[in-house]
Amino acid sequence: MVKEIEKAGFPIVQMANLVPVAKTVGANKIVPTISIPYPLGDPNTSKEEQWKLRYHRVGVALDALATHIDEQTVFEVKF
Amino acid sequence: MKKAILYINQFFAGIGGEEKADHAPEIREGLVGPSLALDAALKNAEVTHTVICGDNFMGSNQDEAVERILKFLEGKEFDIFFAGPSFQAGRYGNACGVICKAVKEKFGVPVISSMHIENPGVNMFKKEVVIFPGGRSAAAMRKDTKKMAAYGDKVLAGEKIETAEEEGFYVRGIRHQVVDFTLEPAAVRGVKMLLKKLAGEEYVTELPIPKSDRVEIAEPVQDLSTAKIAFVTTGGIVPVANPDRIQSASATRWGMYDISEMARLEAGIFKTIHAGYDPAAADADPNVCVPLDALRAYETEGKIGSIDSHFYTTVGTGTTEAEAARMAQEMLPFLREHNVDAVIMTST
Amino acid sequence: MKLELGNFYVKDVKFGDITAYANGILTINKDEALAYVMEDEHITEADIVIARPGENKRIIPVKDAVEPRCRVNGNSVFPGVTGGMTPAGNGRTHALKNTSVLAVGKHWGSFGDGLIDMSGKGAELTYFSRTINVCLVADTDEEFERFEQQKKNKALRWGAMRLSEYLGNAVRELEPEEIETFELESVMKRDAKIKELPAVVYVMQPQSQMEESGYNDLLYGWDTNRMVPTFMNPNEILDGAIISGSFMPCSSKWSTYDMQNCPTIKELYKEHGKTINFLGVIMSNLNVAMEQKERSAIFVAQMAKSLGADGAILAEEGYGNPDADFIACFDALEDVGVKTVGITNECTGRDGQSQPLVVLSEKANAIVSCGNVSQLVDLPPMDIVIGELAALGRDGLSGGWEGDDKLGPSVRKDGSVILENNSMFCGDQVLGWSQKTMKEF
Numbered sequence: 001m002v003k004e005i006e007k008a009g010f011p012i013v014q015m016a017n018l019v020p021v022a023k024t025v026g027a028n029k030i031v032p033t034i035s036i037p038y039p040l041g042d043p044n045t046s047k048e049e050q051w052k053l054r055y056h057r058v059g060v061a062l063d064a065l066a067t068h069i070d071e072q073t074v075f076e077v078k079f
Numbered sequence: 080m081k082k083a084i085l086y087i088n089q090f091f092a093g094i095g096g097e098e099k100a101d102h103a104p105e106i107r108e109g110l111v112g113p114s115l116a117l118d119a120a121l122k123n124a125e126v127t128h129t130v131i132c133g134d135n136f137m138g139s140n141q142d143e144a145v146e147r148i149l150k151f152l153e154g155k156e157f158d159i160f161f162a163g164p165s166f167q168a169g170r171y172g173n174a175c176g177v178i179c180k181a182v183k184e185k186f187g188v189p190v191i192s193s194m195h196i197e198n199p200g201v202n203m204f205k206k207e208v209v210i211f212p213g214g215r216s217a218a219a220m221r222k223d224t225k226k227m228a229a230y231g232d233k234v235l236a237g238e239k240i241e242t243a244e245e246e247g248f249y250v251r252g253i254r255h256q257v258v259d260f261t262l263e264p265a266a267v268r269g270v271k272m273l274l275k276k277l278a279g280e281e282y283v284t285e286l287p288i289p290k291s292d293r294v295e296i297a298e299p300v301q302d303l304s305t306a307k308i309a310f311v312t313t314g315g316i317v318p319v320a321n322p323d324r325i326q327s328a329s330a331t332r333w334g335m336y337d338i339s340e341m342a343r344l345e346a347g348i349f350k351t352i353h354a355g356y357d358p359a360a361a362d363a364d365p366n367v368c369v370p371l372d373a374l375r376a377y378e379t380e381g382k383i384g385s386i387d388s389h390f391y392t393t394v395g396t397g398t399t400e401a402e403a404a405r406m407a408q409e410m411l412p413f414l415r416e417h418n419v420d421a422v423i424m425t426s427t
Numbered sequence: 428m429k430l431e432l433g434n435f436y437v438k439d440v441k442f443g444d445i446t447a448y449a450n451g452i453l454t455i456n457k458d459e460a461l462a463y464v465m466e467d468e469h470i471t472e473a474d475i476v477i478a479r480p481g482e483n484k485r486i487i488p489v490k491d492a493v494e495p496r497c498r499v500n501g502n503s504v505f506p507g508v509t510g511g512m513t514p515a516g517n518g519r520t521h522a523l524k525n526t527s528v529l530a531v532g533k534h535w536g537s538f539g540d541g542l543i544d545m546s547g548k549g550a551e552l553t554y555f556s557r558t559i560n561v562c563l564v565a566d567t568d569e570e571f572e573r574f575e576q577q578k579k580n581k582a583l584r585w586g587a588m589r590l591s592e593y594l595g596n597a598v599r600e601l602e603p604e605e606i607e608t609f610e611l612e613s614v615m616k617r618d619a620k621i622k623e624l625p626a627v628v629y630v631m632q633p634q635s636q637m638e639e640s641g642y643n644d645l646l647y648g649w650d651t652n653r654m655v656p657t658f659m660n661p662n663e664i665l666d667g668a669i670i671s672g673s674f675m676p677c678s679s680k681w682s683t684y685d686m687q688n689c690p691t692i693k694e695l696y697k698e699h700g701k702t703i704n705f706l707g708v709i710m711s712n713l714n715v716a717m718e719q720k721e722r723s724a725i726f727v728a729q730m731a732k733s734l735g736a737d738g739a740i741l742a743e744e745g746y747g748n749p750d751a752d753f754i755a756c757f758d759a760l761e762d763v764g765v766k767t768v769g770i771t772n773e774c775t776g777r778d779g780q781s782q783p784l785v786v787l788s789e790k791a792n793a794i795v796s797c798g799n800v801s802q803l804v805d806l807p808p809m810d811i812v813i814g815e816l817a818a819l820g821r822d823g824l825s826g827g828w829e830g831d832d833k834l835g836p837s838v839r840k841d842g843s844v845i846l847e848n849n850s851m852f853c854g855d856q857v858l859g860w861s862q863k864t865m866k867e868f
Contacts, residue, residue: 001313001403001404001406001407001424002407002424003294003404004404004407004408004411005407005414005422005424006294006295006297008411008415009297010297010419010421011297011298011300011421011422012297012311012423013421013422013424014425014426015425015426016425016426017139017427018170020203021169021203024199024202026293028293028294028297035135035139036135036138036139036170037097037100037135037357037358037359037360037361038361038367038368039314039367039368039425039426040370040373041364041366043360043364043367050364050367051372054366054373055376057370058373058374058377059377062303062308062377062383062423063303065299065300065303065308065421065423066299066303067299068299069299070296242866242867242868244866250867252780253775253778253780254773254775254799254866254868255775255779255799255802255865255866255868256773256802256848256863256864257864257865257866258552258862259862259864260862262862262864263862264856264859264860264861264862265691265770265795265797265856265857265859265860265861265862266691266693266694266858267859268795269768269770269795269859270691270694270695270740272768272793272795273627273738273739273766273767273793274702276738276766277625277738277766282793284792284793284794285795285864285865286865288787288789288791288792289787290789
């Protein structure tokens, strides 16, 4: 789906846990998430920690949308 | 009698479904679930142990899972290692590939698995692991297991392994030259191939060009502060009534839902219908899957211009590439109509 | 243009008092032959050794192979190279078949040299295990390149060509056992029935990788690096207009013998008038700089289009960066509507896992694959070595090495060898003999 949307000219970033899968299926911009059932917020942590993580990674994704890349890129997250 | 060990996930071990996907790795002596069928199908070996691990445990803690499992295997006598069959299950296929590769590297034994052609594990691991084409679902369990066993028997008996085409496993991208004096000379093969191509007839190229997986990188957003961002998700987040009756697996339908007045996605208003993962966390807080609350914060701060009035959703598990591509294509006119500048896709 | 190749089928070669051919036997007056060769002062010592199919002999380092021929009108066989500038491809040329002259280094090998085994497993990997080889084994005074990996090997290669003419002259006055006729009417003046058939061009990409003169394939004596693609009559290729160079890693190499006998041209001729209208040859090249590759592709596609080609066969003398030329021409031809089939070899690495061509394109959807330069080949010792076996490991041949952590040296103490298919002499036979292909394992 990412490829179809990008083919149409929309900059797109994929947030996913299994980064190697995302790479293989061909997304160009990838931001890792922490797990499958809760990509952006571990329910075993406090609400504050979950928010911090989610806010940070969505920020990385937004910056990725505005970043020029020459090849498939996995963007780094701090936490 | 040679010895074999099989790796399976928590579901096929009978431990549980999604809610048990975090099951820590363990090894059991003897046969569990699919190892019964594998043991019955194998002529040249017996399955002595079954390794079990939750798909999420492997997915989220790969290094630890692998380390623990390799430790279980140390000191065990085994000549061959199997994993799966994993059908179309992406996490399970990934797990099978990961553990097979690690076992092969550490113990040097042949490693064999089985996956449906659309399982992402195929392209990821086919080079290191011999993977047999498998069915979409557990209905193919017997058939898929038999294929793995038949090849395993051949390898254990030291028989000559022929080409991928002849043996039946996925083409691995491992190419070697073959001298064959029954072949026509290249000049003849070339002219014949050209005549077929000119006539529009089918021919078989001797060097299949692997399909390019990447699409051209779209121009980045020039100015985030004026950009309109939309969410697309394959995590199956829908209004609790699931008004568009999106399927929980192998989806062919998708939906778009109004979030223009919402600061966040509220539990009880939205939920997930995705059958492929434990829904508890997403039901309790849908923002962990579609992070509307975080995006609203950026909108308020001015980092982005605005958020699309709707988000777009379907379910990824079991959904074919063809259907997924179609659904994405159907979303495009709306993205254009809404003047969306960029998209964040969240997947599970 | 009409070329008549008058063929004489050699059954055996031996030494005797007079250089002559009779009843299938080629007799060579060795002293006279060597005297002729050594008219070139650069050759300091030389010998001629015969190697026959089935014999327990290994020949290395082989620099080129040349079919012994002569022109009945007395012109040189290789215009602009061994003699005056005269057009090739028209008239009568006599050829000694089943025989090849080989240029063999007495001591020194170079990057593009190769190995021939006349029997056993190795014999399967080269065409020249089937020919009676008249090996010119010589040393030269070319000190400037004595220890260079890249050698022009000029004296030896010219020596082999001259020797081949000397031998070919033995049948100049004789009546051929068979005459092969190659004739194409001018492109515009073919009859209506032929014009209805799909028009096909053969696009050849000979090796032209070196910037300095002396290494590249020569066209009427002109360096193929210093040209843009041009249109040629296929007879010219069959009749000595192009000779092999001294650079190409050997299994990818088109020896002069391969060019004189180009199987793809012969196959296209066979189909001409039946299933195709064979327009002719577009002679391109394989220069290194990207811009030059792109320029050649422009010329190739334009000529094919302007000539009205419906289809093309594209052949590349090389692997690695030449794959870029191969794919560039493939794409360019397909883009102007010329349906193309490529003939090439691959380089998939010793583990078979590497990308087969360095550049790939979905438009290159019809390829005949001739072999793998990387394939590891392990061969037993042979009773007799013509040349010097040590050259394989010592002199930088593309498929040999001095020592390898896992595999040891290419040349073992007992005379057995391990090498990459890369150094099997013209082993991938891309000009059309190849009965190898690539399979997935």
